[in-house]
Each structure stands twice: as structure tokens, then as C-alpha cells.
Amino acid sequence: MRSLSSLRGMAAEQRSRTYIFTGVLAAVLFVVNLIKDPGFVSGGTLPQTLANLAPFALVAMATVPSVVSGGLDFSIGPTLSLSNIFLVVVLLPTGLGAPVLAIPILLCLGAATGALSGMAISLLRVPAIITGLCALFVISGINQQVLATPQEAPSNWTDHLLGQIGPVPGALLLIAAPPILWLLLRRTPLITTMFSVGASAPTAFASGVNVATVRVIAYALGGMFAALGGIALTGVLHSADSTIGLRYSLIAIAAVSLGGTPIGGGRGGLAGALLGATSIFLIQNLLLTIDIPPQWLDVVYGAVLVIAVVLSTRIAPRGIEGAA
């Protein structure tokens, strides 16, 4: 068949274009940041800058599993906040604060939170968007219940995340954890199956995929990444704060879209989300260094984001349904 030969090379080309755009965007923003503030990634400030980036990067990556599997977890921000509060208010004061204990506990907490959302979607058949919104409210509510006003954290191990841990910046360890786990899982059928469920749940079901389980695992994975974000945030803030969850959820969704993971499922990945989050972080950083009146900051921020997302979808169009 003649038409087959014309298909060769399409796969790689399509996949790389999204990343190229977001990568170029991040690189350009990086250079502009550097011009405005040459000191922001010098040896001394690099760990701090990475630590500031970490919560953005982690919430963005945390949103990816739910989105590629066809859902949308709005509660990633509150889950990050939950992890932050639980660490500062519960674990550190009660002697469970050592990293060997605290990290597994928080990861389990995050995974359990995500799994509950996943189960509501899979087993109770609540639409993913509704589940996401409800989880957003419920977890935010719990956060406020536990902690009405921001609370200072005692000096603890998360402070090291702002500096070097051995030869590497501490925050880098957190940022690298999800991609490493993702790459390991890529060696199993799980990630591909998550994409299949997101691309077409009826097809996956009819092909014998256990769709319910896959969704629960995807949400749990996202919850786990969000919990890591909570640890990163504790390092940056030195405190716990129950009011920031929603903002992080919204940033995460913007970062994921910017990074070529469209809401709807079946496409995208962690690398794009990481680049998207980096771009957003750099935009924010830039806006803070140039003199924009503070009350206009969010307006400009939002407008720039829209432009960036529109450009990314124009330059790297998603697959075309039914293209022959």
C-alpha cells in the first residue's frame, strides 16, 4: 500500500514538537531572567531558586497522571497543602518528623488522598471534573479545620532543601523523584495503559484493561507527587499555610496545558509538565523583578499564561482526529 510509506517518521516528529516549543519558551524566559537579574542562578543562589521552583514543578507533574488517564485532579494544590500542614502541625511536633518516617508517611497520605478521588470516579462513577472539584473543597476544608492561621515551622530537615545535600541542590532531589519513578514505571505496561485509558476508556475496557484500577493508581500517583510538593513547600515557607492550595491547583493545570498535556487525556507527559512549570515559574520571577504594580501582577500573569498556552497549541498542534 502506497499510503503507508508516507506515515513513516510522523510519530517522532509529532511528539517532539510540543516539547520543543515549551523548551524554547523556557530557555528564552531563562535568558531574559538572567539579563534582568544576573544573580538568580549563580552558584550561591541556584539551590534557593530551585527550591522556589520545586513546588511548581511538583504540582505540575502531580497533575499529569490524572490528566493523561482522562481525568483532571483539581485537588493537587490542596493535597500539597495537606502534606505541608500535616508535616508541620502533626509530624514534626510528635517526634515522627525524621525524614525516614515523615517522607513515607506523607507519600502514603498523598497517595491515599488521590486514591479516594480515583475510587469516587471509578466505583461511584462520579464525573472526573465533579470529583476533582469536590475533592478540592473537601481537602481545603480539612486543611482549614486543622490549621486556621499560618503556623511557623520549627527548624527541621526540610531547611536543607534550600541548600546543598551532598553535591546536589536539595530541591533537585525532590524535583527528580517523580521523573525517576515515571521512567521506572515506563518499563512496566502501567504508563502506556494509563494513556490508553485516557485516549479511549471504552476501547481500553473492551480490550480487557481494568480501567477502574488504572484510574485509582493514576490518581494515587498524582497524590504522591503532590505530597512531595508539600515537603518542598515546607522548606521554602518554613511554615504551614492552608490558604494556598487553590492557587497551586490552577498553576498546575496551566503548566500541564502549556507542557503539551491537553485536558482530555491520552497525550503528554511529565517532561512537558516540568518545562511548563519552569516557564510559569520564570514568568512569575520575571514579573516580580520588573516594576509591575503589585495589584496588576495577577492580571499580567494570567494574560501571559493564556498567550503562552495558545502559542503552544498553535505551534505544536495536537493530533488530528480522523486525519487520513
Added chain:
Amino acid sequence: MLLAVEGLAKAFGQTKALRDCSFSVRRGEVHAIVGENGSGKSTLVKILAGVHRPDQGTVRIADIPIDHTHSPRTMLARGVVPVFQETLVAPSQSILDNIWMGSDGLFRHRFSKREKRDLAQAALIDLLGEAPPLDVPIERLPLSLRQVCGIARALVRKPRDILILDESTSALDVATRDRLFAIVREQTAGQASVIFISHRMDEIEEIADRATVLRTGSSVATLDRDEATPARLVRLMSGAENLTEGAEPDRGMRVKRAGGTVLEGHDIVLRPDAAPIDFKLGAGELVGLAGLEGHGQDAFLSALWGGASSGEVIYVKDGNSTVVRSSAKARDLGMVYVARDRRSESLFPTLSIRDNFAAATPAEDRRAGILWRSRTDRRLAHFREQLSIKLGSAGLPITTLSGGNQQKVVIARWLAVDPTILLLNDPTRGIDLNAKRDVYKLLRTLAEEGVAVVMLSTELDELIELMDRVLVFREGTLFAEFASTSLSRASLVSGFFGQEDGDA
């Protein structure tokens, strides 16, 4: 008996899709299930595949009944491998991932990556003669190739007991279909059974050992190979005598009827290296487009529909010529297009029959700024009669209708525009015999009224019996043109395969 189905029934809300279905499949046979659309074939397949649970009745495989754990997963584990009528794919996923979807566990691969590639490659070569690149997202493939990938998904699972092919040949070209039949024969030689569903009588005749006939959800008879003549099957299915009843060709009349030119195409190039095509369409003409899948007939039809990337399409009316450059323009000039993929291009599945019908003529029923449902229903009633659309209430979702009736509603939608040129892309694909006959009758009537019809078809019989002339495409250009007098299965097929001798 490998498979024994006893008194199966299944209802979806008010609709009884399956009432009382019983039949059995022997080991190593090809068992055809025939019936019109809406007779329950697809529901039966979905129950056997584990997608739906039956309301009543039993299914036993090798004497073990299916139980409450019944799901696609458990049925696959029991050796029942389906290929569904809807080409189910995960669009953004690669061909390879689509073929292996659901075969692995969640954390463990069943085969190594290397083995998976090799097996998928082998399955595709068995079907196509050559394999498309496995890493391309499946959405880049035309419908026919997606269907092939759906079949390959079933084949790589090495169906141990039962392979189900539900309308799997509907989008395949002849060569691919023949290769599929060879695979089916291999399966049955290896003691697996194949349940085969098709609307094409010639295919049933060719491949089936036995055939069970379904009518309105009940099994009416199971016939052996020598009893299962097309005439008998058709009679059992619907009580009708033959394929073309009520639509007898009257070729002499039709040739003369072609009136003044309404559409001209100049230098239409479908592929960079292919020869340009000139085309003229007269009022009241019925023109068929044919060819092996993907040889340009599709592209030609979209070129006429305002999508020509090179050359010109000119619409002629009362001596005035207008160049058609977009589908919106085509539509304004009085051309309409009935798309091929009903589900994604024609239907609004969540909307009612009425709203689906009125989609192209939204303002028609407005009086004093208000939409009057009763007016829509009156207009719909007119087409309901003309096309014999079987529907209860116009307010029900379009998805409650059978495929054939859905297609009729879509055709009615476009006829409501009152077109002078009607373009159709394989409108009878996967619809039942009676519905096909109604569509043929309608097209004839329209042609008599002076509407020019261009229709792409994958069915030889309908091309031969319906068309005034047929254009055969090959390698992206017009290969041969047959007037109705020189049309035959042999001449068309030889044209498909590039044999000049068919061009008589």
C-alpha cells in the same frame, strides 16, 4: 459444542435489543450471524465479549457457564476474542500500543518489547501484505487501516477458542479481506471457531459453514452451508426477496436523463505525482466513485466538496459559473455532503432525532423569532415517509435508532436543505438491506427530479445496479470510467487492480 447460547435477552431502557437468542457454535467452524441492523447482532457480540451482561439466558463455553465476574477481561481469559463493529481505538496511542492494549498486566509485560513488535508486525503483514510503521499514532490512519489494527489486536492474542468478527470487513478493500479470510480458515483449521458477522452476502457465502439468522432480537433459524443461499437468508431476515427489489435498473432511461452540467472539475490533482483529473457532472446524474481503499476516491470527493488543493471546482447554474473554494461555499451553492464516519462526522449522539434532523436547517422552523417543534416534526414526517425511517418519537436520542435509521435521519437532514448536488461517502456502510434499498430508491427519485448525485461506495453491487457511470480511482488519479452499460463486477475489480482489459 464449543459455545452454547440459550434464551439470551437484553434490554436497554425501553428498547429490547435482544429478546430470545439461542444458537450453538461447533469447534472449528465459521458461524455467521446474519440479520438486519437492529436485529441484535451487535448486542449479542457485546454480551459474548463481556461488555454487556445479559438480562436473561445463559452462555456456556465448553460447557462452563459465564458468571457474575463476566467482563471483557474474563472473557478474553476464556479464549473469546472480539473485533467490534465500531473500530475501537485509542486515537493518540501508537499502532503498537493499540494492538497490544489490554494484553498485559498492569505491572508486568506478557511479552518483551521485541516480541511485541515482531508479533504485531507479523499480524499486520498477514492482513495488509506490508506493515505500517508501528510508532505512528493510530489517529493518523484512515478508517480502513484502523479497522485492520483492531483485527490485528485480536489476532496477536492468538484466539484459542472463539474469534468474533463483527462487521470487520466493512471498510476493508478486497485484497485485505481475502487475506483476512485466509486467516479465518487457518483459525478454524487450528480448531478455533469464528463467529462472523457481515452485511455482505457474498462474504457469508464464501466463508460461513453455518449461519444463524436473527430477526428483531430473536434467533429464527440456523442453516447449514448448502441451505444458506442469499435468497433464503434474506427471506428469513426480512421477508424480502432480493437485494435490488423495488430498485430495478433501467439504464437506457438513466443515461438519457443526464441534464445540463451542474459541476465541473478542472485539473484536480489528488497527489503531487498523480495525473490531474477533469470531471463533469450533469443534473440528474448518478455517479459512483470506487477503487481500492485509499486510492484517491475519498480525496476526490472532498475536493468536490470545496477541498481541492489544486485545480478548480466550478459550480454551474443558469449559465453562471462559481468557483467552489470551501465547503461553506459549496453548501451555499446547494451542495450537501453526507460524511462517511457516521459516529464522528454526522451524528450528535446526545441530541434527539429531531435536533439531529434539523441541524442543517436550524432557522427553518422559526416563526416570530420562536422555534416551533411542531414545524420541525412536520418536516421530519415528510422525510420519514419518503425514506421509510422507522422511529417512535422524534424527541428520543438519535442513538436509540438502528444504524440504518440513523443514516436515514442524516440523509434527511441534508435533503432538507433542498440540494441540487448530493455528495455521499459510502452511505450504506454497515446498514441493513432494507435500509439500503430505501436509500437506493431515494437516490433514484432524487436523480429523476434533477438532483446530481456523486456517491463513493465500497459495495460493487450497488455501484453496478445504481449508477449511471462509475469512476474508478487508482494511485491517486482517475484510472477508468465505466458507463452503466459496461459495468460489471469483473470490470470494476479489474479496474481496481489496474487491469486495462476491464476498461471496455
